[in-house]
Amino acid sequence: MKQRIIGIDVARALAVIGMIIVNFKVIFGENGQSWVKSFASIFDGKAAATFVVLAGVGLALMTNSAIKNDDQAKLKNVRIRIMKRAVFLFFVGISYITIWPADILHFYGIYMVIIMVLLTCKERTILISGISIIIAYPIIITFLNYETGWDFDTLDYQDFWTFKGFMRNLFFNGFHPVMPWTAFMLFGYWFGKQDLHNDKFVKKIFWISSIIFISIQVVSYVSILLLSEGNQEAALELTEILGTNPMPPLPMYMINGISISFALISACIRIAKKFESSFIIDALNKMGQLALTFYVAHVIVGMGIIEVINPSKIGDYSIEFSVGYAIVFSLLCIVFAVIWKKYYNSGPLEWILRKLTD
Secondary structure: OOOOOHHHHHHHHHHHHHHHHHHHHHHHOOEOOHHHHHHHHOOOOHHHHHHHHHHHHHHHHHHHHHHHOOOHHHHHHHHHHHHHHHHHHHHHHHHOOOOOOOOOHHHHHHHHHHHHHOOOOOHHHHHHHHHHHHHHHHHHHHHOOOOOOEEOOOOEEOOOOOHHHHHHHHHHHOOOOHHHHHHHHHHHHHHHOOOOOOHHHHHHHHHHHHHHHHHHHHHHHHHHHHHHOOOHHHHHHHHHHHOOOOOOOOHHHHHHHHHHHHHHHHHHHHHHHHOOOOHHHHHHHHHHHOHHHHHHHHHHHHHHHHHHHOHHHOOOOEHHHHHHHHHHHHHHHHHHHHHHHHHOOOOHHHHHHHHHHO
C-alpha cells in the first residue's frame, strides 16, 4: 500500500456497530415500536457480510506486494501468517460459542484457509470461484434439508457438539456457513486487489454497487408482493426464496450483501479521504483498528453486563432498550479506542493475534 486507507477502517467500525445492534437485538429482545424495529432490521445480515468482505480486503492488502513482485519467500511467510491467524480465530470463536452461538470468528478461520488456497490465482478465477459458490448453494439445498439440527423457535442447534452436527453447521446451515459465506471474503479479496487509491474506480464501484443493491431490494419486494397475491403464508414462503434474509443465504441475499458491502466501503474510502482531519472520521478509524477486540468485547462485556444485572429478563427487553444499549455500548467503544490508541498501536486482542502469528 502507498499508505493506509483510512476509509477501510472506518467501514470496519461501522460494520462492527451494525453487528452490535443486530446481536443485542437478537439476545435482549425486539418487541416495541415498529420504526425502531425497522431501523434495527436495516443491519440484519448486511453488517456481518460487510465484516467478512472487509476481512477479504485486509487479506489482499496484506498479500498484494508479495504477489505483485512474485516474492516467493515473502509469499511463504504470508501463507504461514494467514494459516496461524485462521487457527487463532477459529479457536477464539469456539472458546465462547457456548455463550454466543452466533459467533462468526470460527467460520472466519475456514474462509481464510480457502482464500489461502486461491491466494495467487488470477482475479477472474477469484470472482468465478465466488460466483460458483453462490450458485452452488441453492443446488445443494435441494438435496440437503436446511432445517436439520435447528430449533428455529429458540435458535438452538440440537447436535452442534457432535462431529456430524458440527460439520453440517460449519459448512452448510450454521449462522454463517462456509458454503456460501466464503464468497463474501472472496469478493472482498478481489476488491482489495484493485487500486483503492484511484478515486475514479472507487466512485464507479460505489454507483454500480448501489444500483445493484437498490434493484435487488425492489425486485425482491415486488416479486414477493405479486406472486403472493396478498396471501400472508405464501408471502412468508416466497420471502425464504426471493427475500434478502441471511437464513438461508440464497443468491438474492448473497448478491445483496456483496453490493451493499462494496457500496459502504467505497463510500467510506471517499468520505474519509475528503474529511481525513475530521474528529468523527479519526474516531471511527481508531475503532476500526480495534475491530476484533470490540467484536469479542460486545459478547463478553456488553452481553455479560446485562446478564449479570438481570439474567431472567434476557430476551424480554424492548427493542428500544436493545438498540439504545447497542448505541451506548458502541459510543463507549469509540471512546475507548480513541484513548487506547494514544498509548498503544494495537488493540488488546489485535496485539495477541500479532504476537502469536507474526
